[in-house]
Amino acid sequence: MVTAARGRPRSFDRDAxxxxxxxxxxxxxxxxxxVRDLTEELGIGAPSLYSAFGDKQQLFMEALRVYDERYGGFxxxxxxxxxxxxxxxxxxFAEAPERYTRCNLPAGCLIVSGDAGTTSTEIAEHLRRMRDSKVDAFAAKIRTxxxxxxxxxxxxxxALGRYTMAALNGIAQAARDGVTRAELDRVAEIALHAWP
Amino acid sequence: MVTAARGRPRSFDRDAxxxxxxxxxxxxxxxxxxVRDLTEELGIGAPSLYSAFGDKQQLFMEALRVYDERYGGFxxxxxxxxxxxxxxxxxxFAEAPERYTRCNLPAGCLIVSGDAGTTSTEIAEHLRRMRDSKVDAFAAKIRTxxxxxxxxxxxxxxALGRYTMAALNGIAQAARDGVTRAELDRVAEIALHAWP
DNA sequence: CACCTTTTCTATCGATCGCTATAAAATTGG
DNA sequence: CCAATTTTATAGCGATCGATAGAAAAGGTG
Structure with a gap:
């Protein structure tokens, strides 16, 4: 047997x-x-949301983790x-324009713009660290x-790692502004020319 | 004489x-x-704010216009x-790092991140048009x-105009993330190398 | 002085925010 | 069947949101 699973079973798919x-x-x-938007979109009541995911901030943090490996891991x-x-x-640069303009998915990048206009310093710090870690990863490979x-x-x-992520973030924001994938493809090609 | 100036005079400097x-x-x-943040920062009551600037959206639009010529006009x-x-x-690219990291001024750019996390499509559209107009201006000069x-x-x-503004926006966002002016100077220098 | 105009302060308004107390519903174990 | 346990739906908590009504205050004008 797997788990006891006592009590009333959950009526929704947590992953979905x-x-x-x-x-x-x-x-x-x-x-x-x-939270109201979330309960309506997820089709569940507020107590179910809080029981399954903690509070809004914990849900966002978990969403960030899954997003990073499911959508942002490229x-x-x-x-x-x-x-x-x-x-x-x-x-x-070749993949980003397609990633940032996928049909049936929001434009841009959650890690780039998820903390936009947030008062919570905790959320802003966490996302800033995620962005900085990508710069670190690029810088390390460049050093090698x-x-x-x-x-x-x-x-x-x-600086070169920071440039690459800054250009990428600029492309993500342009995607949010509705720039087409075709134009972003050309923009990304130009951005690569800055590399030595 | 200039104006009648009837009634109780305003107790604060509107421009300041x-x-x-x-x-x-x-x-x-x-x-x-x-609005509470605004009234506290400006040192005036809510009715004075609404009387002098209309509502919050009108105040933001006026702030955008003055910002664009006072701080973003470079x-x-x-x-x-x-x-x-x-x-x-x-x-x-040479001026942006200093502009985006000035002491006693917020980091980054209001036109880049002012509509972050906004539900008002009117505000988002207006800022998107302001950003697009800079791309248009660059593209026109490139065509010449x-x-x-x-x-x-x-x-x-x-595409080259879009790239330039995307890279600039990426630098503005990096400035918001606390990247130093010295590092941004080197990033901007790299960004220029993408130009033919 | 009184009168008119405009701004000020005080005190809210209804709506929405994140969140939760309470109790009914749905399952397992005995 | 009867507890025990967990999730569900209903309703509402205090706080804050943008915005405003009403009266007092401060000026010019007669």
Whole structure:
């Protein structure tokens, strides 16, 4: 046997509900998405939401974690799979426009704009750390390439990593502004030209 | 004589109050800045605020206009003063890090992040149009340079203009995340290298 | 002085915010 | 069947949201 499962069984699919919450936070951000919006979108009552996910902040944090591996993980995958930092950047820039303009999904990136207009310093700090960690990951791979002689020794790894994520965030915001995928493809191609 | 000035005179400086409102919106965005925050920061009562500025949305719109010429106008000035599009981009990238990290002023850019997490489609549309108009201005100057033979004919003016503003917006967001001016200077220098 | 106009302060308004107390409904274990 | 346990729906908590009514205060104008 698996679990006792005593008591009245849950009437909704927790994973499916979490995915709906992710998309709602993705589209509207943490602060603007109200608990009422969530209960209506998820089709459950407020007590069920609080029982299954804690409070609004815990639900958002869990949504962030699942989002990062389900929708935003293409950056980490490119860094892990590609042999060089530049090829990782090229792949990220090539994939980002499609990722940020998918049909039936919100435009842009939850990690980029999820804390927009938030009073909670805890949420803002957490998302800032997530964004910074991507810069760190790029900078580390750039340092490896410099040490191996694949990149010039006079470049600033942190600045180049920060540039790559800043350009990517700019593309994500442009996607939120309704810029088409075709235009974003051309923008991303230009952005890659800044790499040495 | 100038005006009749009948009735009880206003007890506060309207321009100074507007500047305080600009900085508050700049720091917190439209939605997160409450009317109570505004009345406390401006040192006036709610009825005085509504009498002097209309409602919250009208105050924000007026703040946007004044911000654009007082703090954000360096982009339009670079486009107007510099002879070529690339030199305008170079000047914008050179000035942006200092603009976005000024002491005693909020980090980043009001036009970039002011509508973050806003339910009002009217506000979001207005800011989107302001952002798009900067892309249009860059694209127009790029087209002029192409026609004059100062830029290759095979480049996409709109995409290059969009890239420039996307990179700039990414830098503004990095500034909001607390990235130092020194690092942003190096990021902006890299961003310019994408230009042909 | 009285009168008119405008701004000020005080005290709210209805709506919505995140969240929860309470009790009925639905399941398992005995 | 009867407890025990968990989730459900209903209703509402205090706080805050943007915005305003009403009266007092402060000026010019006669």
């Amino acid at each position: 509900a979490l995915d709906k919450a992710i998309r709602l936070f993705w589209r509207r951000g943490y602060e603007t998405t109200s 950056i980490d995958r490119a860094l892990a799979d590609e042999p060089t930092a530049k090829r990782a950047a090229a792949r990220v 390439d410099i040490a191996a002689g694949r990149l010039p020794a006079d470049i600033d790894p942190r | 109050a507007l500047d305080k409102a600009i900085r508050l919106f700049w720091r917190r965005g439209y939605e997160t800045t409450s 982009i339009d000035r670079a486009l107007a003063d510099e002879p070529t599009a690339k030199r305008a981009a170079a000047r914008v 340079d192409i026609a004059a033979g100062r830029l290759p004919a095979d480049i996409d003016p709109r």
